[in-house]
Amino acid sequence: MDDPVLLTGAGGRVGQAILRHIGTDYDWRLLDREPLSDDKIPEGVADEAVYAADITDREAVEEAVSGVRAVIHLAGDPRPEAPWNSVLQNNIDGTHTVLEAAAEAGVEKFAFASSNHAVGNYETADRTPDLYRSHDDFRLDGTELPRPSNLYGVSKATGEILTRYYHDEYGISVVNVRIGNLTEGHPPVDYERGQAMWLSYRDCAHLFARCIEADYEFETVYGISNNDRKYYSIDRAKEVLGFDPIDNSAEFEDEGGDEE
Numbered sequence: 001m002d003d004p005v006l007l008t009g010a011g012g013r014v015g016q017a018i019l020r021h022i023g024t025d026y027d028w029r030l031l032d033r034e035p036l037s038d039d040k041i042p043e044g045v046a047d048e049a050v051y052a053a054d055i056t057d058r059e060a061v062e063e064a065v066s067g068v069r070a071v072i073h074l075a076g077d078p079r080p081e082a083p084w085n086s087v088l089q090n091n092i093d094g095t096h097t098v099l100e101a102a103a104e105a106g107v108e109k110f111a112f113a114s115s116n117h118a119v120g121n122y123e124t125a126d127r128t129p130d131l132y133r134s135h136d137d138f139r140l141d142g143t144e145l146p147r148p149s150n151l152y153g154v155s156k157a158t159g160e161i162l163t164r165y166y167h168d169e170y171g172i173s174v175v176n177v178r179i180g181n182l183t184e185g186h187p188p189v190d191y192e193r194g195q196a197m198w199l200s201y202r203d204c205a206h207l208f209a210r211c212i213e214a215d216y217e218f219e220t221v222y223g224i225s226n227n228d229r230k231y232y233s234i235d236r237a238k239e240v241l242g243f244d245p246i247d248n249s250a251e252f253e254d255e256g257g258d259e260e
């Protein structure tokens, strides 16, 4: 196997979606501030490769990142309503610490879990709800500036600026993945916005596998499944990363996804 890949926030929803589908494909280092129970650790991952540490703990992060070729950085406060003190510490300071350690260790690739909330204020009153429906052709494609919809979104936009700096200054290949709505098994029910930005577990794992495998310099892409309803373009993720999603929220329309 190639050099290890560090996954921060390994015990959370996105981390587990990744590990469930590609958990035996890589030599993982897993980091989370909560100790990981055995059922959250793929077969073959040694105890020494599992770190119970906070991403603001520079020494612990340095140890975890030493000798890895790629980082998938998920750890952080994922709540859209998270208060400033939490996103400042976990999302901004934490991301800075992981990037500093990655640069120092000579990591080649860095995939950052950004969010739809970094651009949530493009969803203006005059664009919605049509924006969430398949007849509407408005698309965000990753070239637009952030327009956060809450302080959590501000922290994700800040993470994207931090990755830009570490790419330009230290040459780390970066992909910011503006993840939509990860929901297991089916798209969110009775929630048009969520259906338009649904990301299935297997498409999520495949997308982050492509972030490990593909060649790129600095990219910002959207992480959603191949939904008929969409206002995020996945063209760039397809082109640069070779993302080839399988799922589509339209296939579940009888379960609460009908358009008006």
Ligand SMILES: NC(=O)C1=CN([C@@H]2O[C@H](COP(=O)(O)OP(=O)(O)OC[C@H]3O[C@@H](n4cnc5c(N)ncnc54)[C@H](O)[C@@H]3O)[C@@H](O)[C@H]2O)C=CC1
Residues within 6 Å of the ligand: 008, 009, 010, 011, 012, 013, 014, 015, 031, 032, 033, 034, 053, 054, 055, 056, 073, 074, 075, 076, 077, 078, 079, 089, 090, 094, 113, 114, 115, 116, 178, 179, 180, 181, 182, 183
């Ligand atoms: N689930 C979703 O639909 C979306 C998630 N994201 C982003 O993806 C990432 C993962 O989200 P989820 O898995 O849904 O959240 P989660 O809360 O299920 O998982 C986050 C994990 O990170 C760990 N963590 C949090 N702060 C930490 C710290 N300071 N040090 C070490 N570990 C820490 C937690 O213990 C947890 O296991 C987050 O950065 C979130 O903002 C972005 C858009 C959508």
Ligand SMILES: O=C1O[C@H](COP(=O)(O)O)[C@@H](O)[C@H](O)[C@H]1O
Residues within 6 Å of the ligand: 077, 078, 079, 080, 114, 115, 116, 117, 179, 180, 181, 182, 193, 194
């Ligand atoms: O960034 C995130 O986005 C998803 C989807 O947002 P929502 O406002 O439609 O729920 C959210 O579920 C997740 O917790 C968050 O990290």
